Amino acid sequence: MSLALFDLDNTLLIGDSDYLWGCFLVEKGLVDKQLYEEANERFYQQYAEGELDIHEFLRFALTPLADNDPDLLHSMHGEFMQSHIRPIMSKTGMEKIAQHQAQGDHTVIITATNSFVTGPIAEAFGVHHLIATEPEKINGKYTGKVEGIPCFQHGKIERLHAWLEQSQQDFSNSWFYSDSHNDLPLLEEVAHPVAVDPDDTLRSIAEERGWQITSFR
Numbered sequence: 001m002s003l004a005l006f007d008l009d010n011t012l013l014i015g016d017s018d019y020l021w022g023c024f025l026v027e028k029g030l031v032d033k034q035l036y037e038e039a040n041e042r043f044y045q046q047y048a049e050g051e052l053d054i055h056e057f058l059r060f061a062l063t064p065l066a067d068n069d070p071d072l073l074h075s076m077h078g079e080f081m082q083s084h085i086r087p088i089m090s091k092t093g094m095e096k097i098a099q100h101q102a103q104g105d106h107t108v109i110i111t112a113t114n115s116f117v118t119g120p121i122a123e124a125f126g127v128h129h130l131i132a133t134e135p136e137k138i139n140g141k142y143t144g145k146v147e148g149i150p151c152f153q154h155g156k157i158e159r160l161h162a163w164l165e166q167s168q169q170d171f172s173n174s175w176f177y178s179d180s181h182n183d184l185p186l187l188e189e190v191a192h193p194v195a196v197d198p199d200d201t202l203r204s205i206a207e208e209r210g211w212q213i214t215s216f217r
Helices: 010-013 017-027 033-046 054-067 070-088 091-102 114-122 154-167 181-187 199-211
Strands: 003-006 106-114 129-138 142-149 175-178 192-196 212-214
Touching: 003 091, 010 017, 010 091, 010 106, 010 114, 010 175, 010 199, 017 033, 017 054, 017 070, 017 091, 017 106, 017 114, 017 175, 033 129, 054 070, 054 106, 054 129, 054 142, 091 106, 091 175, 091 181, 106 114, 106 154, 106 175, 114 129, 154 181, 175 181, 181 199
Parallel strands: 003 106, 003 175, 106 129, 175 192, 192 212
Antiparallel strands: 129 142
């Protein structure tokens, strides 16, 4: 029995759920169109280039959660799933999840995108364990701040080890599937790193180190 970890955005999804949630908020008129689109694009490019300040980004990304009624946001998430997420769920990724589950492996989605956005997506993939950046919530309302360590770069390792200690899962024969060089810290930790439709930087490193390279598209 192994532990199979999956990145979400541009790995199991053929796109980025955080970026698309921002686009959805613009479409629904919940944020200023010009300002939000410009910032959304800028942060996405910084992420791709490995230069993202995660704390600056999260101040931007979590503000709409604090500025809007939680019940309204949750009701809108169903529409977001249908219009933006289900069309980009990788069938090959779903098959790989099912393959691991059929072998008795524990499957986990581990993502920098916050759990409000990604919780229903993990459920749609049939994955019951989600490790994500946690938006702070007080008295039932989002504050716009982060609870604990953002699940990004080295933060993914810290969050994973905290989860492993709590769940008492075995990490010795673990797999991690990811597209991004931002996930190198965790890819280097697992027994079986797999580069999935990797960006240019990760592809070069994977080829140099003899890691498996595959496609979910």
